[in-house]
Amino acid sequence: MFGSIFYNFWAALLSFAVYFIAAIQNPYAMPLPTITTAFVVAVIAFSLMFLIRYFLGYVFYTPEAPVLIQTEEELSGAVANETDKTQTVPQRDHTAMEVDDENTGEIAQVVRTMLQSDEAISR
Template identity: 40%
Template sequence: MFGSIFYNLWGALLAFSTYFFLNFMGPTAPIMIIVKSFIAAVIGFLVTYIIRFLISYVLYTPEEEQALEEEAEEASMPSSATAEEFAEENPEEVAKAVRTMMDDENKIAS
């Protein structure tokens, strides 16, 4: 889930404070203002929990699980390059290609 329980507590505190200060100077009895403020705090707590759940649902990325499954499938498949194909390559040609690439690098670096 996104965030922690502290987000819920902050939401409850904000709901309590908002309701309390909006009704503080009204003609309502003080005990009723406090009781209704606590009810607003509980509602704020639950609403924040729902918002956290929705954010975590939106941010959830199942691509990692799919990537792991694809890697497992690729690992189980035999490699397309066999030892026979590598044996066909001439080591002298490979060495010549490597020397050519190294010479090109030295020319660029100079």
């Protein structure tokens, strides 16, 4: 359902106020029947708001995409079928940690050379 029950209360309050203001314009309006009818209109609006909220929830509903879970065997079988159809060069599987471990020495060397060039420029 769209929104919360507060939408129902706002609809009831708004319908009560609109009906009451419209009914009180009559110079021969009696207070008790006017207020009673306004409460009945508010209860009807409160109830109808459930249907409106349900309809809006139905209209704005967006289902999530299904998540496909493949086992390693299915995945390797799919990769094998794919490599049979196209010629690809397999890449080494690296985790993020392995890549970081391999590149840390290179990164440290680059930083050292940058610091040395900065010291040479500042002298």
